[in-house]
Amino acid sequence: MISFIEKYPVNFNFLQLNKKRNAVIGIDITSSAVKLVELSKNNTGYTLESCSVVPFPRNEQNLQQPANTYVIGQTIKKALHESNTKAKQAAIAVGGASVITKNILIPAGLNDDEIIEQIIIDASKYIPYNINDVFWDFEIQGINKTNVSLLDVLLVATRKELIEHKIELLKHAQLKPKIIEVETFAIGNALSLLASQLPCDIEGKTIAVVDIGANLTTLHVIHNFRSIFTRELAFGGRHLTNLIAQTYELPQSDAEKAKKKGELPEGYLCNILEPFKQNIVQQIQRSIQFFSASQNNHQIDSLILSGGCASISAIDKLVSDALNLPTYIANPFIDMSYSSNINHTDLSENASSLLVACGLALRNFD
Ligand SMILES: Nc1ncnc2c1ncn2[C@@H]1O[C@H](COP(=O)(O)OP(=O)(O)OP(=O)(O)O)[C@@H](O)[C@H]1O
Numbered sequence: 001m002i003s004f005i006e007k008y009p010v011n012f013n014f015l016q017l018n019k020k021r022n023a024v025i026g027i028d029i030t031s032s033a034v035k036l037v038e039l040s041k042n043n044t045g046y047t048l049e050s051c052s053v054v055p056f057p058r059n060e061q062n063l064q065q066p067a068n069t070y071v072i073g074q075t076i077k078k079a080l081h082e083s084n085t086k087a088k089q090a091a092i093a094v095g096g097a098s099v100i101t102k103n104i105l106i107p108a109g110l111n112d113d114e115i116i117e118q119i120i121i122d123a124s125k126y127i128p129y130n131i132n133d134v135f136w137d138f139e140i141q142g143i144n145k146t147n148v149s150l151l152d153v154l155l156v157a158t159r160k161e162l163i164e165h166k167i168e169l170l171k172h173a174q175l176k177p178k179i180i181e182v183e184t185f186a187i188g189n190a191l192s193l194l195a196s197q198l199p200c201d202i203e204g205k206t207i208a209v210v211d212i213g214a215n216l217t218t219l220h221v222i223h224n225f226r227s228i229f230t231r232e233l234a235f236g237g238r239h240l241t242n243l244i245a246q247t248y249e250l251p252q253s254d255a256e257k258a259k260k261k262g263e264l265p266e267g268y269l270c271n272i273l274e275p276f277k278q279n280i281v282q283q284i285q286r287s288i289q290f291f292s293a294s295q296n297n298h299q300i301d302s303l304i305l306s307g308g309c310a311s312i313s314a315i316d317k318l319v320s321d322a323l324n325l326p327t328y329i330a331n332p333f334i335d336m337s338y339s340s341n342i343n344h345t346d347l348s349e350n351a352s353s354l355l356v357a358c359g360l361a362l363r364n365f366d
């Protein structure tokens, strides 16, 4: 498996690490939880076969401490157990600042070996690591619109140690890694599941997906199901939980529960939740300004909110009014059937935060 990668250092993004045809589950390992989705497909559409979301155990003494390899491995095992899946292969994502994606131009008319040679030369200009320390991949997007003697090529790279760490985590849970996908591409794939939520065709449109998680808020701008821009901010629902914990002198776990149930004293809505929602709106506005400044040839048509914070009451209306953009809350399961072991209440609570896991699970049908 690894020898394949080493033979062709150009592979990880769309890499099929294991050729055997078995069910592949999507596993999204986030900063706060392991999220698992398994889909099947027939001629009427997709069925959600299994699904689980298992938060990492919290260390109340040191809340900033990220979960270690052992804890993540154990949490994946728990997610597998809770979901009842029989699948033994997984698709996982890599994302954030450690993944470099770059659009480059190469001359048209080269043969396969020449293309690889040319890309190796170009890659070393854009990848700030020793080329031997990274896995990288490319995809030819087509002939350049302004110069037909050039090809548009998407280059993706990340450090080998990051991929090896992810593979190690899966091994802890006796899972075989089948596909390692760039997170923002997984979101692009998952957009196909949201088609009926949007009033217009996604094809040809530019959609902003704003994912507001526990620790991170990420803007993914997607055009024709392809990510064209991402911006990540260290901001998320944990800030609201911290504020609640401090204000009402609650342990974090109680603050988290009270936040989700909305069971907090009078004054919470005006003094804490409303300013937090305004903060979300400002973060989104700023990220979109960054996008517009860098790519003014694309106008955003619609905005999709994903991540757990998309469940905050009326956040979609606030964002829509402030940005003057039609705004929807992601529900990737909207057109699916469900197998009998799916808990509908859990699913509706978690739907908006399972977009990446769904995008990964779709790789089962490659
Ligand atoms: N109903 C709700 N009301 C308010 N906040 C909620 C609700 N449901 C979930 N959240 C918050 O959403 C956050 C978790 O979202 P999500 O599962 O998308 O994060 P994550 O993917 O684990 O984190 P990250 O993307 O930052 O690594 C938590 O802060 C949680 O408290």
Ligand SMILES: [Mg+2]
Binding pocket: 030, 031, 211, 213, 214, 307
């Ligand atoms: Mg997330």
